Amino acid sequence: MAAAVSIQGLTKTYLDVWSKTEIRAVDNLTLEVEEGEIFGFLGRNGAGKTTTIKMLLGLIFPTLGTATVLGKPIGDTDAKAQVSYLPEEAYFYEGMTGWDTMDFYARLFRIPEPKRSERIRQCLKDVFLDESAWRRPIRGYSKGMRQRIGIAQALINDPKLLFLDEPTSGLDPIAHAELREIIVNVGRQGKTVFLSSHQLPDVELTCSRVAIIHRGKLLTSGKTQELTAGDKVEITFSGGDAALAEKVKAVAGTCEAKNGTCRVPAVDPQKVNDIVDLIRGAKASVVSVVPHRRTLEEVFVDTVMKAGAN
């Protein structure tokens, strides 16, 4: 599969006027985003996520390194026509109505009428923006409505690749969930999504791959599943006598019995077969063998803490 985004050694330094020191907002970042995946770009505030995205869009210029977007160098108009961007906080021309805003952006994509109106209608519906709001100035929109119209403008050109910079921050739980659903839908349509966030549960639910950056540096990247995969397994069984429990305990270290059900919380993967044999040998029944999973949050905190310690 071709890379939707390919970043090689991208670096952005700012000069801090006050301390006369160099700030490396992005530091030698190398990254690939495959076509069709929802990619989570994780980092704390100030890690360099926005800076990276802005470089990829040609809004600011890298100090070092190169990148391609949809196979084209940064700033290429053909690539831009198939890309869209939802900035960290969606900014609009406050006096314009939602419809006019969409119309303006559609014109920037050179979408002719009547296709333009069709697209606008479609996108506004896709983001569940209440139709009564279409002809009202954005000045009066709530945060959630702004975010919807932000996504809608990002969909207007039916893009191949979307850059969404912290799209869910500051939303109430319901709006949050809806937005997540929109993003998943977008992913289902085969579009590539470059999602910057520190809302880890969202990312965990939506992204197939993530990268974690910290102070501009890439700490780790990989499939979400692989990153969250734990090194222990939890086994639950029912039946069996106290002797079985003792045997299991001898192998696994712990065995908690409760109401005729025993739980072995953390088993080394190598010992799973032995324990299952024990259980089956005792004619007890295995209820579940569940691989232990960490939450992404745990992975993130772990990784970042480790990096901080170094």
Next chain:
Amino acid sequence: MTASTRRNLIAAIVVLFALTVVLQVRIDPTVADMNQGRKTPFAGLSTEFILGPLLGMQQAVAGLLWVRADEFFHEGDYDAILPMVRIVTWLDPHNLDVYITGAWHLAYNFTDSSERSDRRYIPAAQKLLEEGDANNPGVYDIAFELGWQNTDKIKDYVRAHYWYKKCAEERKGMDERGELTQPVPMFVWHQLAHSLARLGRIDECIAVWRKALAMSTEIVRKDPKDYSKRNVRDSERHNLELTLKRKFSRYQHEIDWELDGKLTKGIDPITGEPRPRDSYLFLNQDEIQRKLEQFKIVGETPPPMAVGQPRPPAVVPKWETAFDVRPTFTADKVLELKGRFNVGDGARVTIRLHDEDWRPPQLKEFTFDIDQNVTLMQDQHSVRQGTWGRKIDMSKDPKMYSFKSPYYFLVFEFDPRGTSPFVHDRFGWSGEGMTDKKYLWEEKEKDPPNRILRKVYRISRAQVLRRTPITEADVFPTAKYVELQTQAQGTRSE
């Protein structure tokens, strides 16, 4: 943007910029025309008035300033008006009223405690008007004002005539859109005729009256209901008749010449049509005879002349004026005059006192900075029953009469050209009949020549301050005085 795109853009910028420079060079001359006479003032302006002019809003600012100047005028604060006049004319060199009013202030409104004008400002007044005229080519108003000031205030009829002639022949009036499409008003022609009379050029004067009358006749024909236009025409007719009448009475030797021509035949000299004889005072032969006898003819009577022949030299009755004056300083800087003058009541003697080295300055450029050290006093007094007397107190106005110079000329003059018709009746327009044993001075350089009376004293500051009295030994030869005045003027104007 690639490096080569960038290079091309920079090349384009250089080329386009060069184009703007070329255009600017083309535009400059027209901008200069556009700003004829306008200067950009910075000094002496409050900030509220600086920005406007800089942004090309001169006229608006000038208008507002002029309103302020008007307030000063009503408060009698003439000194404050002058800088305003200067600035307003810089801002808006086309505001005619500002030049005219400003020059009027300069020439008339600076006076000593006896209401004598400060004549040191007159060159400035003239220069301001000349500047205004130059800045408004083709407009009659300022040229007319120049004529008027030279007639009324300065009594320089040569220059008055110069301006009136320019005004009548080369200038136009503005229509309501401000465009120069209108003929000058008839009073310009009238003043031109009067100025010719003041120069003794009576035939030309008559010609102008005829021309004016012809024009007015045409105007009335087009608009017969307009009474003011008819009034103008009638006054022209009257003036023409009066001038002809006076010409005949004053130069009676020419009467034959004119009589042979038209008048005795009862032909209207203007239209060539026959007309009732009594229209003209002198159409009556008896009357002419009586007039002829009124004056004793001195010298030979020229032979009768045929129509169309050139005028004979003027010969008019001689009249001894017995002009003289005795000046005394009765107190410091207080001059008392006692004079004789055998002339009709009301003729005016001009009195002038000025620094020995003072000349009428030739200003290159308008300025209202005058030399405060110059003393220049001019006054007039009219004669009653052959005598006149006057007390001129110059002690109360040290600013005008500083008496800084060690020597002064004190001049007494009578110029028949500025005088009234009844005096002309006696002497002719150019003093042809005037004789005086002591003080007659012929201005031969004038055309026609003029005969004036002039007595000049050269006095010292000690005499002004009464250390020594003025005697007849201080009388200074007029010829030398005239030479001094003209000579130095020549050197100054270089």
Next chain:
Amino acid sequence: MVTLAIAKQTLEDMLRRKILLILLIVAVAMIALGPSVGFLSPRESSAVLRSLGLAVILLAGLLITVLTGIQVIPTEIERRTVYTVLSKPVQRYEFVLGKFLGGLFTVFVMIASMGIVFIGVLRYQEGRFATEMIQGVMMTFFQMTLLGALAIFFSTFATPVVNFFLSFGLFIVGNMSAVTESLLNNKNVATRLIAGAVHYAIPNFGNFNIQNKLIHPQVVIKDMNVFIMQNIAYALIYSAVLLLLAIIVFDRREV
């Protein structure tokens, strides 16, 4: 099309600004009240009325142009709306041109409205259409075109406050063309050089002041139409220079 879309959006955005509307209302009121200040001598009252009208249009046009020119681009950056625009297939030069044109449309709408009121007032006052005043209003517009291009150029690297003083300052200096022109023949070489630099390098706003001719028709200009065409050409070419410079600077501008 992209440029025009940006221009249209800019115009609509500017027309929503209250400050510009207030300026317009005040200016129109002043023009309409113009006849009441014509209390000078009758000969001059028409001159003052015309001068005042042109002056008000110039002054209001000036404020509108500067306020528009200095903020159309910085506002985009400050409000970060520029992100959504420049991340789309929009070339940076299209953005600069669109913003400039939008500002210019704004200035045009404002000046045209004032001009119409002005000519209406003159019509009422003098009983005829003072068509020659259209020239004056038009020249003001082109003067403002140039000033707008200047402000746009500065706005690609200067903050609005700095830009305000820069643009205003250069406008005033550029209006002293009569002074700089006269200094071109100065005896002092240094003076001559500085005057020359100022005269030819700084946009010569003084060129456009034709009020003198309009108010006093007796001022003789060889060929008014040629002069006007030259000035329009000057405004357009110089504006092009400034816009190209703005495009070059903005191309490397981080937003």
